[in-house]
Amino acid sequence: MHEAVQAVILGVLTGGVYALMASGQTLIFGVMKVVNLAQGALVILAAFLSHSLFTAWGVDPFLSVLLIAPLMFALGAAVQWLLLRPLHQDDAALLSLLVTFAVALGIEGALTVVYHTDYRTTRPAYVDRSWRIAGYQVGEVRLAAFALSLITLGGLWMLLSRTRFGRSVRATVQNPVAARLLGVETARVAALGFGLGAATAAAAGAVYGMVYSFNPNSHYDLISRLLSVVILGGLGSLGGTVVAALVMGVASSLVGALASPVWSDFSFFVVLLAVLLLRPQGLFGARLRGAL
Structure with missing residues (x-):
């Protein structure tokens, strides 16, 4: 029983980190209906930048955000404005997958040239500290990361x-044609929304670099998990993303503690498949445009 409760605590804290990483993916899909395959690469890019600031100048990873x-906001807005905006509307959904995947490969290639393929971890002095509360261990970094997730998601x-701006986003999500008729600059909203989604990767990357080892190729595994969280929560639902991330985090942690760590990652896809068989639109998915 003690081991199961400890696993649930770890799973909830880990789920908060996944919610932070997946929130940008959800926002981008909600505004533009673009499945951003570069979100994992953006998180890894932020992890490398945070690691460099820490090792070179001693900047605390949380402050590096x-x-x-x-920088991440500017990069995301530039990607949308220069690469996604010119796409023909009839083919935008399909072509955006190719474009964002190409962006991910470009980021991976640049990181490989600069940092090579060695695994790294950002390790401030407090990274291994933990508090003992009612007989259970609570990692200091994971708890701080969970708090950062709550603050970022709340903001x-x-x-x-x-x-x-939020009203403009919701109008664009619900009916972009009507939004344009009412004077909303939907192209500008889309660029700002994509930039905002990329900016969340800054906080996510700083946390990810302290909790997990990473190299330029880590985004492949990461994007599969983020897509699982976003699909489970319901594409475009920010609240659903948070709940799905917590469910995934707890499920993975319980499987790793009670069965085998080998199966913990696979539990992501088992939970996803089980839920989608019963509710194809996800936990909080909307059938109509406008889930945010």
């Missing part, structure tokens, strides 16, 4: 629900 996020929700 403040420096990396604007993202406030932005989408309480600001003029």
